[in-house]
Amino acid sequence: MIQDITTSIRTTVVLWLLTALIYPLLILVIGQGIFPAQANGSLIVNDQGQVIGSTLIGQAFSSEEYFWSRPSAVDYSIGEAAAPTGLSGATNLAPSNPDLLALTEERAEILQAANIAPTADLLYSSGSGLDPHISPASAIAQIDRIAAVRNLSLDDLQTLITQNTEGRFLGIFGEPAVNTVTLNLSLDQR
Template sequence: MIRDITTSIRTTVVLWLLTALIYPMLIFAIGQGFFPTQANGSLITNDQGQIIGSALIGQTFSSDEYFWSRPSAIDYSQGEDAAPTGISGASNLAPSNAALLERIQSEAERLQAAGIEPTADLLYSSGSGLDPHISPASAFNQLDRIAAVRNLAPDNLQTLIEQHTEGRFLGIFGEPAVNTVTLNLALDQL
């Protein structure tokens, strides 16, 4: 019986060392060594070196001079100048839920009033509520509004959208997408 207890204690210590120390340290080292930007949150800084967001987390853009992002069931940030909080979550509303249908209808009316053809990614939030990407079609649908407000040539905006369109992962997975956070930052630099 003492031998079984000793074996159990040794097994527990070895498994603890593997799962609580060695594996996390290995993953940390790989992340920092090969993917430091992604491992540290893909943070975006302004010219003064201040963190203004993340390329992985969407932000609310409601001004007519910016490309609008996907709607979110949660607030991306807690204040005007706050960085994204990391809170994620979907609405968990069923497709037949009246509140969801009402939100989608009001969003469609808002888009149509702005002269934007409603697309799925401008009407529906992502599963996490944090996705900063929209389809290239959704970005192109907003081109005329932004060109008129910013007094820019639509060709310049079209080129900017094309430059910020990310292709399929490994060339086969997913669909091409435009990151609204990085696109709007580039738009401000024009």
């Protein structure tokens, strides 16, 4: 019985060392050594050295001079309710819920008023509520509005969309998507 207890204590200590110390340190070293930008949140820094966002988290763009991103059920963690850690989440409204239908119709009216053809990702929020990506079709649907406001050519905007379009993961998973955060930052830098 003493031998069994000693063996279980040794096993617990060895597994604790592996899972609580060695593995996390190994992952930290690999992350900081090989993928430092991603390991630190894919942060976007302006010319003054201030963090202005992340390429992984969407932002609310409502101005006419910017590409609009997907709507967010949590308003991209804006306001007092989001402090200090931020919020994420979907609406949790079922497809048959009349509130979801009303919300979708309201968004469609806003898009039609801005002469933008409603697309699924401009009408519905993402599962996390924080997705910065829209489809290339949704970005192209907004080109005329932005070209008029910013006095840019359609070709210049199309080039910016192409430059900020991320392809399929490993070439086969998912769909191409445009990151609205980096796209709007590129617009400001023009």
